Amino acid sequence: MNDQSLLLWIIGAILTFTGLAGLLLPLIPGAPLLFLGLLFGAWAENFRFVGLWTLLALAGMAGLTYLVEFAATALGARKYGGSQRAMVGAVLGGLVGMAFGVPGILLGPIAGAVIGELSLQRTLDQASRAGFGTVVGMAIGVAGKLAIGIAMIGLFLVVRLF
Template sequence: MDILLSICAFILAILGIAGCIVPVLPGTLLSYGGLLCSYFASYSQMSTSALWIWLAVCIAVSLADYFLPAWMTRRFGGSRAGSIGATIGIFVGFFAGPVGIILGPFVGAVIGELVNDRSDFAKALVVGFGSFLSFFVGTGIKLIVAVGILVHVVADIWVHVVADIWPAFWNWLTNLF
């Protein structure tokens, strides 16, 4: 069971890093799932306080990432329509592929601002830039947390992977062929 938990811990931690970029996958929460798998392995040295701290960080980062586009849109002088447009742009951009994921909040904020006030195109571009910037800030924060969790998972189970799991896997692989 420990081998399965260790494999799941690594896979979830790596998927968590990928999920920081892909909006559909909850990146930090997947990483936290990897941390939980690592914790429940019999040889884990992780404390419960570390689990609670990482949980609080993951929840805070997930909430911040959800509200950041609207907040940054407002911070750059945008209206409520620009904030709503940025939020809609995130979801619509997902269906347009990688470029849409990056440009969706920008385009949504610009369209929202233009719906609100057609006469100030320059302001709409500035507000769109704020929303675009929020994507990079939110992604960066999520990546920092996900990589931190991966490092914690690796530090917790790496010695046992090298000592126990890798030789067992190697024996299985050599017996297979």
């Protein structure tokens, strides 16, 4: 292993671990960093083991983490009695909340679901249930993102080692 390969492996490991942490923590783009870390790992060996098709699969899995996060948030609101408007509000609240840092990321989807329900003249209790469902959905979404991230690392290792 030459110095360049070693440096690429070190960068890849740092990006991979940061990306894995980012799947749990707001404001860190976990999936893209995780993918970049694995890409650097493949590059360290001149793509000899991990090639284009594996990298495309890993990129698709990274994209899937965002779909899982938004879908779980919306479906959590729905599961706890929220309307279609609460589901849309949760997703829009999450997107708008990104502009306001960690508090916005955490509270935006909840506020969006509650506002969506209140706009349909639902009671505060009904709207609060949709907001709670959003919290449950967000937690499930984080677990789903983490599972996909671990699967990405697993796929990389299987292709690399076998």
